[in-house]
Amino acid sequence: DAGVIQSPRHEVTEMGQEVTLRCKPISGHDYLFWYRQTMMRGLELLIYFNNNVPIDDSGMPEDRFSAKMPNASFSTLKIQPSEPRDSAVYFCASSSPVWGTEAFFGQGTRLTVV
Amino acid sequence: AQSVAQPEDQVNVAEGNPLTVKCTYSVSGNPYLFWYVQYPNRGLQFLLKYITGDNLVKGSYGFEAEFNKSQTSFHLKKPSALVSDSALYFCAVRDNTNAGKSTFGDGTTLTVKP
Numbered sequence: 001d002a003g004v005i006q007s008p009r010h011e012v013t014e015m016g017q018e019v020t021l022r023c024k025p026i027s028g029h030d031y032l033f034w035y036r037q038t039m040m041r042g043l044e045l046l047i048y049f050n051n052n053v054p055i056d057d058s059g060m061p062e063d064r065f066s067a068k069m070p071n072a073s074f075s076t077l078k079i080q081p082s083e084p085r086d087s088a089v090y091f092c093a094s095s096s097p098v099w100g101t102e103a104f105f106g107q108g109t110r111l112t113v114v
Numbered sequence: 115a116q117s118v119a120q121p122e123d124q125v126n127v128a129e130g131n132p133l134t135v136k137c138t139y140s141v142s143g144n145p146y147l148f149w150y151v152q153y154p155n156r157g158l159q160f161l162l163k164y165i166t167g168d169n170l171v172k173g174s175y176g177f178e179a180e181f182n183k184s185q186t187s188f189h190l191k192k193p194s195a196l197v198s199d200s201a202l203y204f205c206a207v208r209d210n211t212n213a214g215k216s217t218f219g220d221g222t223t224l225t226v227k228p
Contacts, residue, residue, distance in 0.1 A: 004157075031214050033215075042221060043158075043220075043221065045217075045218075050214055055215075056215060091157055091158070093157075095214075099146075099165075100163070102148055102150075102160040102163055103158075103160070103216065104160070105150075105159070106157050107156060107157050108155075108156075
């Protein structure tokens with residue numbers, strides 16, 4: 001397996017524009033997580049899914065953020081409209097349904113909003 | 115609720131010396147404990163975990179960690195540090211009633227000097 005695949009790796013956009021980040025989890029993993037990493041706030045869990053259903057979105061900062069998982073092999077995180085304070089590295093991770101298993105992280109998307 | 119504390123933002127050691135990166139946790143049930151490492155511009159990579167059994171667990175790259183239930187700690191150790199071990203290290207915890215969501219510490223930057 002190629003691991004968790006995120007795209008794009010880098011995104012530069014202007015304030016007010018819509019941004020969509022994409023994630024393909026490892027096949028067979030039924031948990032999918034979206035994290036945001038910044039110097040100021042560290043690693044934050046934004047939302048996670050189990051079997052394509054959102055379980056906990058309490059970490060989503062505001063209504064400008066939305067996430068979907070239309071099927072087991074694809075998820076998106078959308079920011080609309082984007083703001084400079086959204087600049088961060090966004091990670092997607094997945095894990096298997098077996099109790100006690102670790103999470104596998106993608107390489108991340110570095111988002112810069114100017 | 116579950117939480118993790120990594121009391122040191124930074125740990126500096128000389129190459130060849132032993133290293134310890136500290137982690138304490140709080141969970142309501144029995145803990146699943148994890149260590150991850152992040153190299154610059156990369157996603158988090160799994161190092162090792164404690165689920166049950168022997169309190170001393172061994173992982174990748176010569177790292178090990180000791181689970182101490184009475185002190186609610188899970189410190190990461192390595193007998194002889196390498197310059198290439200320099201990275202950001204995260205401790206994470208999940209209680210055994212929650213198959214999905216882990217809580218991560220704020221991370222500790224390890225610098226190994228030649």
